[in-house]
Amino acid sequence: xxxxxxxxxxxxxxxxxxxxxxxxxxxxxxxxxxxxxxxxxxxxxxxxxxxxxxxxxxxxxxxxxxxxxxxxxxxxxxxxxxxxxxxxxxxxxxxxxxxxxxxxxxxxxxxxxxxxxxxxxxxxxxxxxxxxxxxxxxxxxxxxxxxxxxxxxxxxxxxxxxxxxxxxxxxxxxxxxxxxxxxxxxxxxxxxxxxxxxxxxxxxxxxxxxxxxxxxxxxxxxxxxxxxxxxxxxxxxxxxxxxxxxxxxxxxxxxxxxxxxxxxxxxxxxxxxxxxxxxxxxxxxxxxxxxxxxxxxxxxxxxxxxxxxxxxxxxxxxxxxxxxxxxxxxxxxxxxxxxxxxxxxxxxxxxxxxxxxxxxxxxxxxxxxxxxxxxxxxxxxxxxxxxxxxxxxxxxxxxxxxxxxxxxxxxxxxxxxxxxxxxxxx
Amino acid sequence: xxxxxxxxxxxxxxxxxxxxxxxxxxxxxxxxxxxxxxxxxxxxxxxxxxxxxxxxxxxxxxxxxxxxxxxxxxxxxxxxxxxxxxxxxxxxxxxxxxxxxxxxxxxxxxxxxxxxxxxxxxxxxxxxxxxxxxxxxxxxxxxxxxxxxxxxxxxxxxxxxxxxxxxxxxxxxxxxxxxxxxxxxxxxxxxxxxxxxxxxxxxxxxxxxxxxxxxxxxxxxxxxxxxxxxxxxxxxxxxxxxxxxxxxxxxxxxxxxxxxxxxxxxxxxxxxxxxxxxxxxxxxxxxxxxxxxxxxxxxxxxxxxxxxxxxxxxxxxxxxxxxxxx
Numbered sequence: 001x002x003x004x005x006x007x008x009x010x011x012x013x014x015x016x017x018x019x020x021x022x023x024x025x026x027x028x029x030x031x032x033x034x035x036x037x038x039x040x041x042x043x044x045x046x047x048x049x050x051x052x053x054x055x056x057x058x059x060x061x062x063x064x065x066x067x068x069x070x071x072x073x074x075x076x077x078x079x080x081x082x083x084x085x086x087x088x089x090x091x092x093x094x095x096x097x098x099x100x101x102x103x104x105x106x107x108x109x110x111x112x113x114x115x116x117x118x119x120x121x122x123x124x125x126x127x128x129x130x131x132x133x134x135x136x137x138x139x140x141x142x143x144x145x146x147x148x149x150x151x152x153x154x155x156x157x158x159x160x161x162x163x164x165x166x167x168x169x170x171x172x173x174x175x176x177x178x179x180x181x182x183x184x185x186x187x188x189x190x191x192x193x194x195x196x197x198x199x200x201x202x203x204x205x206x207x208x209x210x211x212x213x214x215x216x217x218x219x220x221x222x223x224x225x226x227x228x229x230x231x232x233x234x235x236x237x238x239x240x241x242x243x244x245x246x247x248x249x250x251x252x253x254x255x256x257x258x259x260x261x262x263x264x265x266x267x268x269x270x271x272x273x274x275x276x277x278x279x280x281x282x283x284x285x286x287x288x289x290x291x292x293x294x295x296x297x298x299x300x301x302x303x304x305x306x307x308x309x310x311x312x313x314x315x316x317x318x319x320x321x322x323x324x325x326x327x328x329x330x331x332x333x334x335x336x337x338x339x340x341x342x343x344x345x346x347x348x349x350x351x352x353x354x355x356x357x358x359x360x361x362x363x364x365x366x367x368x369x370x371x372x373x374x375x376x377x378x379x380x381x382x383x384x385x386x387x388x389x390x391x392x393x394x395x396x397x398x399x400x401x402x403x404x405x406x407x408x409x410x411x412x413x414x415x416x417x418x419x420x421x422x423x424x425x426x
Numbered sequence: 427x428x429x430x431x432x433x434x435x436x437x438x439x440x441x442x443x444x445x446x447x448x449x450x451x452x453x454x455x456x457x458x459x460x461x462x463x464x465x466x467x468x469x470x471x472x473x474x475x476x477x478x479x480x481x482x483x484x485x486x487x488x489x490x491x492x493x494x495x496x497x498x499x500x501x502x503x504x505x506x507x508x509x510x511x512x513x514x515x516x517x518x519x520x521x522x523x524x525x526x527x528x529x530x531x532x533x534x535x536x537x538x539x540x541x542x543x544x545x546x547x548x549x550x551x552x553x554x555x556x557x558x559x560x561x562x563x564x565x566x567x568x569x570x571x572x573x574x575x576x577x578x579x580x581x582x583x584x585x586x587x588x589x590x591x592x593x594x595x596x597x598x599x600x601x602x603x604x605x606x607x608x609x610x611x612x613x614x615x616x617x618x619x620x621x622x623x624x625x626x627x628x629x630x631x632x633x634x635x636x637x638x639x640x641x642x643x644x645x646x647x648x649x650x651x652x653x654x655x656x657x658x659x660x661x662x663x664x665x666x667x668x669x670x671x672x673x674x675x676x677x678x679x680x681x682x683x684x685x686x687x688x689x690x691x692x693x694x695x696x697x698x699x700x701x702x703x704x705x706x707x708x709x710x711x712x713x714x715x716x717x718x719x720x721x722x723x724x725x726x727x728x729x730x731x732x733x734x735x736x737x738x739x740x741x742x743x744x745x746x747x748x749x750x751x752x
Contacts, residue, residue, distance in 0.1 A: 164693065166555035169678075204744030211735055245747065315679035315714040315742065322549045327682050334692065335677030346676055349695065353672050 068128025092281030223258035226298020271418035279305030492576035522663035527708030568651035671695030680711035
C-alpha cells in the first residue's frame with residue numbers, strides 16, 4: 001500500500017514574519033483603495049509598489065550597493081552620487097514592533113522598536129549593505145549599537161542638537177564632509193563634481209515634483225487624499241528614484257486635471273486638517289486613515305515621513321564639490337523642524353504657516369507613546385495654536401491595532417466640532 | 427500684468443546682473459570719453475583720479491569740503507556742502523545699496539575676479555562668525571577717517587598732508603585709472619612721513635584687494651566706508667529688501683549664496699526690513715529662496731521681485747530632468 005499521509009508543512013519563522021507583514025500591508029492598502037471615493041488612477045503604481053515590496057518581498061535594488069539610513073538627515077544626494085541607493089529604514093510594522101520590544105525598554109518608541117525588529121528578523125526584501133545612523137534622537141542614536149550587535153555594519157554620523165549657532169553649522173558640515181569621504185572610501189568610488197551635481201539636480205527635481213503636487217492641495221477641492229500623499233512620500237524611502245519621479249509626474253498631471261474639473265476627493269463640508277507629529281510610516285497609516293474615514297481631509301503635514309523630507313532644497317552658488325556638500329549639509333540641518341532640537345520655534349511657525357497657506361480648519365498632533373521629544377513639545381505647540389485661534393487635538397498612539405475605538409471616538413468628535421465651527425462661521 | 431510679474435520672478439538673475447554690471451562699468455569708467463558727467467556726488471567708488479570717469483565718488487569732494495576751516499564750514503559760504511550732500515542722498519535713496527551690487531565699478535571688478543577664480547576651479551573662502559563680527563567694524567573706522575579727519579584738519583589739529591587721507595589709502599584711486607591706461611597712481615609719495623604711510627597703505631590695500639577678492643567673494647566691500655555711509659540712510663531708501671519671517675523656514679539657502687555672509691538674512695524671522703550694513707543688494711538671496719514670498723525687493727511698498735518656488739526651481743535648473751547616461 002502506498003503511504004498516503006498528508007504532507008504537513010511547518011511555517012518557518014521567516015514565512016510567518018512575511019505573512020504577518022503582508023497581512024498588515026494588504027489590510028491598509030485595501031482600505032485605501034476601496035473605502036474612499038475613487039483615488040487617482042496613477043495611485044495604482046504606488047499601491048502595486050507597496051504590495052510588491054511588502055507582500056511579495058520583491059527586491060528593487062539587487063544590482064546596487066544599498067545604504068540604509070536611520071533618519072532623514074543622511075544626505076541622499078551624496079549616496080546617489082557614489083552610485084549607491086539610500087534606503088530609509090524607519091519601520092511601520094506592528095509585527096516588527098513586537099519583535100523589537102525584546103531589545104528595548106518597554107516605553108520606547110514603536111518606530112524605533114519596529115526598526116530594530118526588522119533587523120532582528122533579518123528579513124529584508126532589500127538588505128542594506130551599510131547602515132548610517134545620525135545621532136538625532138536618543139533612541140535612534142542608541143539603537144545603532146544594538147543593530148551593530150546584531151551583526152550589521154553601522155556608521156554613526158554625528159548630528160548637532162542645536163541648529164542656531166555658527167558652531168553647529170560648522171560641526172554638521174564637517175560631519176557631512178567626513179561622511180562623504182568615508183563612504184567614498186568604503187565604496188571605492190570617487191565623488192566627482194559631475195556626479196554630485198547630477199544627483200543634487202535629481203533629488204532637487206524629485207522635491208520640485210513633490211511641491212508641485214503638494215500645492216494642488218491648497219485648492220478648496222483637493223484632488224488627492226492625505227493618506228494617498230503619505231503613501232507617495234513613503235515610497236520615496238525605498239523606491240528607485242527615477243521610477244518614483246515618473247510615477248509622480250503622471251500623478252501630478254492627473255491631479256491637475258482633477259483640479260481643472262473641480263473634482264473633490266472629500267466632501268463639501270469636510271474639515272481641512274494639518275497633520276503634525278510622529279511620522280506615519282507604512283503600514284502604520286492608522287491615524288491619517290481614521291481622520292479621513294471620519295470625513296475630514298488632510299491637506300498638509302509637518303512630519304519627517306512626508307513634508308519635511310522634501311521641503312527644504314539645496315541651493316548652490318558655485319558648483320564645486322565642496323560647496324555642493326556644504327549646501328547639502330545645510331539643507332538637512334538648518335530648515336529641519338525635528339523636535340530633537342533645543343528650540344521648537346521653527347516648528348510652531350511652520351505649522352501656523354501651513355494652516356494659513358492651506359486654509360486648514362484644524363491641526364491633528366499625533367505622538368507615538370514613547371516618542372519623548374514629540375510628547376514634550378506637545379504642550380508648547382498646543383499653546384501656540386491656542387494663541388492663533390487654531391483648533392488642535394493631541395493624540396497618543398502606538399503601532400498596536402487595539403485602542404482603535406477610543407481613537408476613533410476622539411477623532412470623530414474633533415472632526416464634528418470643526419464642522420460645527422465651519423457652519424457657524426458661515 | 428501677472429505675466430510680467432511671473433517673468434520677473436522667474437528671471438535668470440545671474441545673467442541680468444552680469445550685463446547690467448558690465449554696462450555700468452563701461453559707463454562709469456569710460457563715460458568721460460562721451461562727455462558724460464553725472465557730477466561729484468555718486469554713492470559708489472567711481473574714482474575721480476580716473477579722468478574719464480562719468481561721475482565721481484562722493485567721498486572725494488566730501489573730504490575736501492569738510493576740511494575747510496570751521497568758520498567757513500559753518501557759515502552760509504558752505505551751503506554748497508549741504509547741497510552736494512542732498513544730491514548724494516537723492517542718488518542713494520532711489521536705488522539704496524543696489525549701487526553696490528550693480529553699479530559700483532570696484533564691486534563689479536571683484537565679481538569678475540571671482541569669475542576668474544571659478545574658472546580656475548578654486549573654492550572660495552569664508553570668514554568664521556567671530557572673525558566676521560570683528561572685521562565688519564573696520565568699515566566704520568574708515569568712515570571716521572573720511573568724515574572726522576577732514577574736520578580735525580579744519581580745526582587745525584591735523585596737518586594739510588592728511589587732506590584726502592582716505593583717498594590716499596583707497597584701492598579705487600590706484601585701480602580705476604588703470605582702465606584708461608593711467609598707471610601713475612602705483613607709486614609711493616615720499617614727500618612726508620604721513621604721505622609715505624598713506625600712499626604705501628594704498629598700495630598694500632590694493633594688493634590685498636586683488637588677492638583678497640580672488641579668495642573671498644566681495645572681499646573689499648566688507649571694509650568699504652561707502653557701504654557704512656549707505657547704511658546710515660538705508661531706512662529711508664525707496665528700494666527695500668523685505669522679509670516675511672512667517673514664510674521663512676530658516677533653511678539658509680540665502681545665506682549660502684550671500685557674498686557678504688550675512689547671517690540675519692536666514693536667521694532673523696522678526697525683522698521685515700532685512701537690509702544689513704554689509705548688504706550689497708545683489709538680490710542673490712531673493713533668487714536663491716525656495717519659499718514663496720519669503721524674501722522680496724520692494725519699491726516703497728510694492729514688491730517688484732519676489733522669491734518663488736517656481737523661480738527657484740528654474741534658476742537651479744531642477745524644474746526639468748532629462749535622463750542622461752554617464
